[in-house]
Amino acid sequence: MNPQPATSTTDIYEAVMALSRFLAGRVGPQDLLTGVAESLGRIIRFDHLGFVLHDANGGLMRGHILNAPGNPFIASLSLPVDDDPAGWVWQNQQPLVILDFTSQTRWPEYRRRAAEFQISTLILVPLTSGDNRLGAFGFSSVAPYKPSPAELAFLERVASEFAVAVESFLARQKALHERDRIRTLFDITNALVAKLSPNELFPAISDQLSKIVRHDHAVLTLCNEETGGLDVYALHSADAHLSEAVKGPFDPTGMPAAEVLATGRPVVARDIDADRYPNPNFRRFVALGLKSMCSVPLIARDRTIGTLALSRLTEDLWTADDIEFLSQVANQITIAVENALSYRQLQELKDRLATEKLYLEDEIRLDHNIGNMVGQGPAFQAVLQGVQIVAPTDSTVLILGETGTSKELVARAIHETSSRKRGSFVKVNCAAIPASLIESELFGHEKGAFTGALAQKIGRFELAHKGTLFLDEIGELPLELQPKLLRAIQEQEFERVGGTRTIQTDVRFIAATNRDLKAMVDENRFRADLYYRLHVFPLTVPPLRERRDDIPLLTRYFVQKYASRMGRNIDAIPTSALDALVRYDWPGNIRELQNVIERSVILTKGNALQVAMPEFAGSQAASLQNRASDLERERILKALEQAGGIVGGPDGAAARLGLKRTTLQARMRKYNIERQFH
């Protein structure tokens, strides 16, 4: 359709005015062109109206064409600059008038397309706003058409008006694009920072990448410091074969990834670059159909930790815009990957520590027979009852008893039965630590607190937080440290040596001693206030000589323990041996019994335990025997005296002693009495 246009000056000015009014506030190429078509149609005859913009990414001219009749919009015409007449106009900034297209020899591809629309005339003018060369603007017609100089001038005038509108449109487009990119980057950051496990993070990266850059395959590679190679994680793949091709560790030599790692800059590779990348994996990817690849570095604190590579099955170009944005995304991914790896490392360390703690607690439990308070006698049952009563409370407990009576075992039993059993049981032997170091050991110290304090040290009080602190041999605690301990017990707070910060803790205290603390208080060797603070719930563990009925059970327990440990098969304890053990006084208490049994198990040959009694037990037994003999001799002498020296008969000494005459005579011989009386 080519209506006869009006060409008067008035018409031209009116058309320009109408166009200016129309263009104000219009957005979008179609919208703009529709308005221009109306204004221009009054002056010039045309069949197609359009503008062609220069696309710096790829050196293309992208056409936006309006087919005048019915105004169908065509926006898909793209040709390289040199293959498009609009490219010539853009480059030379001069109008181009082709009256008869069929006589043209230049721009063959454009001619072919023009022939499809039967175009004979093409008129283009530069589309330039100020110094900003945008492209070309013009029209074409099926019928031959020669514009007058006035019409051409009018066209240039319209083009300059239109250029301002297009420039504004492009600026707006750019602003929107920037906004979308920032929004996307923000979304990516949000999506990634919340993922701390690599198993969650990698799929999240893949999801986000799909939204921003078209790709068919994505891989994340991370440097493996142990192997020196790269660990490959397939993020997304359009083809299962591709996923399989890039799993696990691989050597990046001769791959784009090696170039990225070496330079720290993005690399774009194409299938035709096989000579540049001799690694067989690259050929494999090409054989699987990958046409182009963009690989960007993951840089963390000046160190490249891996690469992010996106590939396509098409030859589409990776624009500078794509690469720049991908690099920005890679920065966010790097932070997320570093966090995830650190988190994984922390989790592994945490799990390992937890396992080690369990293992060590188990070892301690085995070594100290926790939970196995062996003893059925009333004296020990009273202690167990005390443990059951006091354990659930948070009260301070003072365990009294001779050395070797298993005070520590009682303390551990209290901890194990209490609600703090998931916390630590921390032991401090006040007698085993030099007086000058005990404060630092208990409360910790700050770096530089004293000569030799090279680093900060956490004290046992802090270690026992939410658990139990067992102060063994509390009677040996230096007097000058006792007020600080009293404050820690009462207020549950203290300061490290050399520190100014008050540290709050939640600790249960159990103290033990074999000393008479009350006497020490009277002698001013132990503070009374600390004594009364500790003496909330005293538990006295009886010595072994006061629980002789437990000795057989304890003996069996220790025999089984040491026999099993030494691989011995001991299944019997002679009654005489057991009797000897029960009779002995055990000044060293259970510790001594334990040692005697251990020695006995070592020395035993055969299946019956051969008890190796302590060395002084024999002399002790002999002295007892001598004393018994002396007593019996005295009794016989007294009876003989009362019987007037007569042994037999109803009033004789034998009857007085309740013995047979012959037995008495034998004993008199034994004690050499007969001779004296005769």
Place this chain on the structure above:
Amino acid sequence: MLRISIKNEPRCSTITIDGQLAGDDVDAVENCCEEAATLGRRARLFLRDVSNIDARGITLLRRLASKGFELSACGLYSSYLVEEVRRHAGSRTAAAAEAQRWQNKPSGT
């Protein structure tokens, strides 16, 4: 630490334990024993290499003995405790039988 091995034979189920019969592990042993009891076969609990038996463990042994579990053990200490538990269960059974006998006696005799 505790290891429980279960051997199910046509006429008998044997639960063998190694480690410690103490603390929370006692519950695991009890669960296995209850499961074995539901099979309706003879049930045995064998303390093969048990280093530690606490009060909860002994209570479980007593409960199992009263339910008819056959208890056995290796080692002087474990065998002694198992023997004690069996004796305890035996005396309780005898006392219960005696009480039953007295209840069943006709009055006036």
